[in-house]
Amino acid sequence: MKKVFLLFALFSIISCKNDAKKSSENEIEKEEIKTVQEENFPEELGKVFQTHGGINTWRKAQILSFNKGEEIHTTDLHSRKTVINSPTYSLGFDGKEVWLDEEKAGTYKGNPIFYYNLYFYFYAMPFVLADDGIIYEKSKAISFKGIEYPGFKISYKANIGNSSEDNYIIYYNPKTFQMEWLAYTVTFNSKEPSEKYNLIKYNKWENVNGLILPREITWFQKDEKGNPTEPARPATEFTLPLLSQGKLADSFFEKPAK
Incomplete structure (x- = not known):
């Protein structure tokens, strides 16, 4: 629980800071325009990012946290170090290895x-689809x-992450450019490419410090053409979102000492 208190203390301090001066903002805006022009994702996908708050807002953020049920998920957006805390396990x-800490052996299944x-x-989503090593093609x-x-289908160059064979397809509203659906494959166990896609509907969104992030998603069944038909299970809800430009110490992401 100590890590949870540290996290909320961080965001409390950051929220009390004053806004940057206008001159500094203008300098940042000039740098951001150059950065956007250098991005290599398709124009349509760029519009999706912009609808959800802009790729530069995402790039400047350091820490993202949200709750899924009793789990608190916290991620350093640049190093991708991560901690999941729950009442019975973490x-x-x-940055080097994945760890597990349980109050009682066998708690985490x-x-x-x-x-x-x-x-x-x-x-x-959709911002993780702007990571390095991604290949884009229309779907x-x-x-x-x-x-x-x-x-747009998203695939990865070799040796990117634990499952470089995974593919994603992001589907967006053609009028608003808001993300509506995500199709994805799971190759973690097989390590082989797959054409078997799972499908998620992004039902509800909310503004989290300038980024439009999901509040609720639902897995859907599909017909023989791959079109969604009906929910496959109850919706998954995300609560208590936090987004910050502040950083957490590396020790926050380390396995607790016994």
Whole structure:
């Protein structure tokens, strides 16, 4: 619980800081324009990022935290160090290895290496699709309730992350450029490319310090053409979001000492 208190103390301090002076803001804006021009993602995907708060707002952020049920997920957005705290276990990635700390052996039933950043990726959409080492290509649209949602397939260059064979397809509203759906493959166990996609609908969004991030997502069933049909399970909710330009000490992401 000590790490949780440190996290909330950090955000309390940051929230009390004064806004930057206008001259500094103007200098930052000039730098941001250059940065945007240097990005290599497609123009349409750039519009999706802009609709969700802008890639520069994402680039300047340092720490992202959210709750999923009793779990508190905290990630350093630049190093991707991560900690998940719950009442009975903690797990995380300290920059070198994934660790697990349980109050009682056998409390955590999953695979920490697979799980530690799983919901971070779902929650940090669409911005994690601007990471380094990504290959973009247009994908066939999907249809739901009379609306056609254009898509972009995202794949990774070799040796990027634990599952470089994973693919994602982001689908967006053609009028608003808001992200609406995410299709993804899971290759963690097989390490082989797959054409079997899971499909998530992004139901609700909220503004978190300038970024539009998900508040609720739902896994959907699909028909033979890959179009969504009906929910496959109850919605997953995210609560208590925190986004900061401040940093946490490296020790925050380390396995607690016994």
